Each structure stands twice: as structure tokens, then as C-alpha cells.
Amino acid sequence: DGGITQSPKYLFRKEGQNVTLSCEQNLNHDAMYWYRQDPGQGLRLIYYSQIVNDFQKGDIAEGYSVSREKKESFPLTVTSAQKNPTAFYLCASSIAGAAFEKLFFGSGTQLSVL
Amino acid sequence: AQTVTQSQPEMSVQEAETVTLSCTYDTSESNYYLFWYKQPPSRQMILVIRQEAYKQQNATENRFSVNFQKAAKSFSLKISDSQLGDTAMYFCAFMNPSRSGYALNFGKGTSLLVTP
Numbered sequence: 001d002g003g004i005t006q007s008p009k010y011l012f013r014k015e016g017q018n019v020t021l022s023c024e025q026n027l028n029h030d031a032m033y034w035y036r037q038d039p040g041q042g043l044r045l046i047y048y049s050q051i052v053n054d055f056q057k058g059d060i061a062e063g064y065s066v067s068r069e070k071k072e073s074f075p076l077t078v079t080s081a082q083k084n085p086t087a088f089y090l091c092a093s094s095i096a097g098a099a100f101e102k103l104f105f106g107s108g109t110q111l112s113v114l
Numbered sequence: 115a116q117t118v119t120q121s122q123p124e125m126s127v128q129e130a131e132t133v134t135l136s137c138t139y140d141t142s143e144s145n146y147y148l149f150w151y152k153q154p155p156s157r158q159m160i161l162v163i164r165q166e167a168y169k170q171q172n173a174t175e176n177r178f179s180v181n182f183q184k185a186a187k188s189f190s191l192k193i194s195d196s197q198l199g200d201t202a203m204y205f206c207a208f209m210n211p212s213r214s215g216y217a218l219n220f221g222k223g224t225s226l227l228v229t230p
Contacts, residue, residue, distance in 0.1 A: 033217055040123070042205060042222040050215045058214065090159065099147050099211040100166060103218060105159035 002027045006091050006106035012114050013078065013085055021076045021109045023091035030096035032074040033103070036060060037088040046089075049074055050096050078111065086112050118208050118221035126227045127196045134181075135191045135224045137206030144168075147209045148182070148189045149218065154202040162204070165189065193226075201228045 004025040013019045023032065031050050035043040045058030049068040063082025068074055074093075078085045088110050092103040117140045127133035139148070150162040165173045165182050172180050177197075181190045193200055203225050207218040 031215060033215075035220075040222060042118075042120075043218075043220040045214065045217050045219070048215045048217050056215060058217065088157065092159075094216065097216065099209060099216055100164065102149070102161040102164065103159070108157050 004091055004093055004104055004106040006089075006109050008109060009107070011109055011111045013111060014114050016080045018077055018079050019085075019111065021078070021089055021091075021111070023074045023076065023106060024072055025074075025093045025104070026072060027093055027104060028071070029093035029104070030071065031094045032068070033092045033094075034058075034064075034066065034074070034076045035090045035092065037090060037108075043090065046076065118206055118219055120204075120206055120221035120224050122224045123222070124225045124227070126229060127193075128229050129196055129198060131196050132192060132194045133196055133226065135193075135204050135206075135226065137189045137191070137221060139187050139189065139206075139208045141187070141208065141210065143210050143212070145211060147211075148180075149207040149209070150178070150180070150189075150191045151205045151207060151220075152200075152202045153205065153223075154199075159205075163191065196228045198228050198230065200226060202226060 007022045033048045034046040047066045049055035065077045091106040095101045119138045146167045148165045152160045152162045163175045177194045179192045203223045205223045206221040
């Protein structure tokens with residue numbers, strides 16, 4: 001079955017450490033997105049990519065980086081510059097340019113600081 | 115920038131009753147799309163219903179329907195015959211095709227509890 005796989009489910013970061021969250025999809029979608037979810041804050045857009053080798057900053061990109069070397073993969077790195085990384089991170093994908101198509105979401109990664 | 119406001123952080127409804135969740139948005143665009151997503155305790159995001167702004171007819175999906183008031187920039191969700199499985203966070207989302215690569219802009223959510 002097609003879908004989006006996020007790993008790991010839980011991740012712990014030490015002070016000054018970079019960590020990478022994995023997001024893989026086999027839906028043949030061009031567009032992929034990263035959202036951050038904090039309690040009471042809804043989902044906020046970190047980065048998005050419409051095509052391989054291209055990505056754009058969202059509303060809260062500071063302290064994060066991404067790459068899009070393959071259509072199937074859109075990993076998110078939480079850098080040491082992100083001072084408050086504890087949150088639930090959701091990856092999503094969709095058909096590029098299809099405004100009315102739904103987003104397909106992964107099951108999320110909970111990141112906590114040790 | 116577009117903003118989405120959900121003014122009810124928490125709501126409660128009894129099983130089999132009807133509940134309405136409110137959502138307002140702010141935009142100067144005429145072409146946009148609106149969505150309601152549900153996030154149960156499993157945290158999996160599930161699309162509930164969607165509406166194209168140029169369509170005047172309100173969308174309906176089984177027990178879920180919307181009241182779309184374009185002039186008032188309001189997009190409320192009505193859940194009829196509430197079931198225990200409807201307990202979840204509900205997020206209203208807005209999408210402007212000319213911005214952010216078709217990314218959704220979400221409200222802060224309404225936590226809905228359905229009681230027996």
C-alpha cells in the first residue's frame with residue numbers, strides 16, 4: 001500500500017546536537033511538506049518542496065534544514081540553532097499543483113530534548 | 115498573510131447530538147480552498163471535508179457538513195449524530211494556490227470530546 005513513513009517515532013536530542021527526521025513516500029507525489037505541531041498552536045509550516053532539488057522556507061524555518069535529492073525522500077534536520085525543538089513533527093505529501101487534493105500525512109515524530 | 119482562527123479551544127457534546135465548530139479566516143484572495151482535518155488520539159491526520167471557495171453549495175460528507183459564508187469569511191463544521199469515535203482535535207485549514215506551494219495554513223484547533 002502507498003503511504004508516507006516517518007521515522008523514528010520518538011527521538012531525543014542532546015544540547016548542541018543536530019538530529020535528522022526521516023520522511024519517505026511511495027505515492028509518487030512531487031510535493032512534500034514539513035509541519036511542526038505544538039500544544040495549542042496547531043500545525044505550522046517549516047519547509048516545503050514542489051520538486052526534486054528545490055525547496056522553500058515556510059513560516060518557521062529558522063533552526064531547520066532540509067534536502068530533496070530524491071522524489072521519495074524529504075529529510076528534516078533540526079539543528080543546534082533551534083533552541084526549542086521539543087514538538088511533534090509531521091511530514092506530508094500531495095500531488096503538485098493540485099489545489100483541491102488532500103494532503104497525505106505520516107504518523108509523525110515526537111522530538112524531545114534530554 | 116492569511117490567518118485562520120478557531121475561537122473554541124475545547125468543546126463537548128453528547129453522543130447522538132449535533133455540534134458545530136467555528137472557523138474564520140482572513141484573506142484578500144478570491145481563489146482559495148478550505149479544509150477540515152481531524153486528529154484523533156493516535157495523532158494521525160485525517161481529512162474530514164473540503165470546500166472550494168468558488169462553489170456556493172456547502173460540502174457534505176455523511177454526518178459532516180460545512181456552513182461556508184464567503185462574505186463573512188466563515189467556514190464552520192457541523193457534526194450530526196455525534197459518535198464516540200469523533201473525539202479528536204479538529205483543525206480548520208486554508209490554502210491559497212498562489213502561496214507557499216499549495217501548503218495548508220492551519221488554525222490552532224478545537225478539541226472535541228464526545229461523551230456517552
